[in-house]
Amino acid sequence: MKPNGDANGVTALEVSAVSHSYGSKRALNDVSFSITPGNFTVLLGLNGAGKTTLFSLISHLYDTRHGSIRIFGNDISRAPGEALRRLGIVFQARTLDLDLSVYQNLSYHASLHGIGAREARRRIDALLASVDMADRRHDKARSLSGGQMRRIEIARALLHRPSLLLLDEATVGLDIQSRAGILATIRKLVATDGIGVLWATHLIDEVEENDHVVVLREGNLVAKGNVKEVILSTGMNTIREAFSQLSGLDAQQSEGLAP
Incomplete structure (x- = not known):
């Protein structure tokens, strides 16, 4: 997939060949993707897929030792101050x-x-x-x-x-009305302010047709592209079916992808 960029060719977020381990356990393995300014990208993955680890690396809570992460061209390891100045974060925990x-x-x-x-x-x-x-x-x-x-x-x-906003499972534990309100607020920011968003979730009903999607499974990037591209790459008919296949779920397990 062609790298995303703004008019000056600078991406909002560029993750390049990022790997991370906790001791002998590999949490991320050679993950690469990019986000366009003014784009809503959904980071899809089940619990344990590596979403929170990736967010911790992007926000510089963990040091990036393998690969690189750039926020509007600023390497998070070499220029963390300038990179983080462009970044807003909403973590899963209150x-x-x-x-x-x-x-x-x-x-x-x-x-x-x-x-x-x-x-x-x-x-x-x-x-x-x-x-x-x-x-x-x-x-x-x-x-x-x-x-x-x-x-x-x-x-x-x-x-x-900030010019880039990260949200890690921002709607977990909320009722349907609250979830819809939070999503509407963020999508409005993308449309009106041109902010780039990386929205991490395991809930497939939070994905809309025009979104870009990055799918993680056990630390590996298994799909990326717009919703239509991800569906076509799996031979499935819907994004729910595609995500279920990519995550190795059976029909009964896939029912848990929405509240």
Whole structure:
């Protein structure tokens, strides 16, 4: 597949021949793909496929020892500051301080990025409005539902205006309405702001027809391309059937790919 790039030929994210091991256990094996600015890419994989390990490497929580990762041309190992400046992350685990208010959580994060108080207030107000949480700005985080917490984490990840957003199983544990709302919020960002998104999930119903898809199985990249290309490469009729085949699932197991 031809590498994705913006008008200047720079990719939002380029993962090249990345491998990673935990002792003798290989978690990723020679993984390569790229993401276009303004593109929604779904990283599909069952639990243990390597999605979280890959996110930890992209976000520089782990050092990349085999292969390279570039964010808008900046190598995460050689220029981590510049690379991470372009990156926003929403991890699977909840990370809000439950004893602080929504505004305090966001304000603290803004200060970590060197954003002044006046500018932070302006950005926080705009982002809370964009995720439909403006009326909860003074509420403590512990009073929010799971879906509301996730919306605040998304707002927080966008405070420093990244060009690439990573979300690791962002809808796990949420009800159907909350899941749909989170997905709609992120897809709107792609359409209106041109942000690049890597959305990791094992839930096949979160994939839409125009998405790009990267499929991991036991640390190996087994398919990549747009939805139609991945379906055609397997000889299946739907993306659910294609993912089931690529992941080695039988018919009964594939029923677990949606809540």
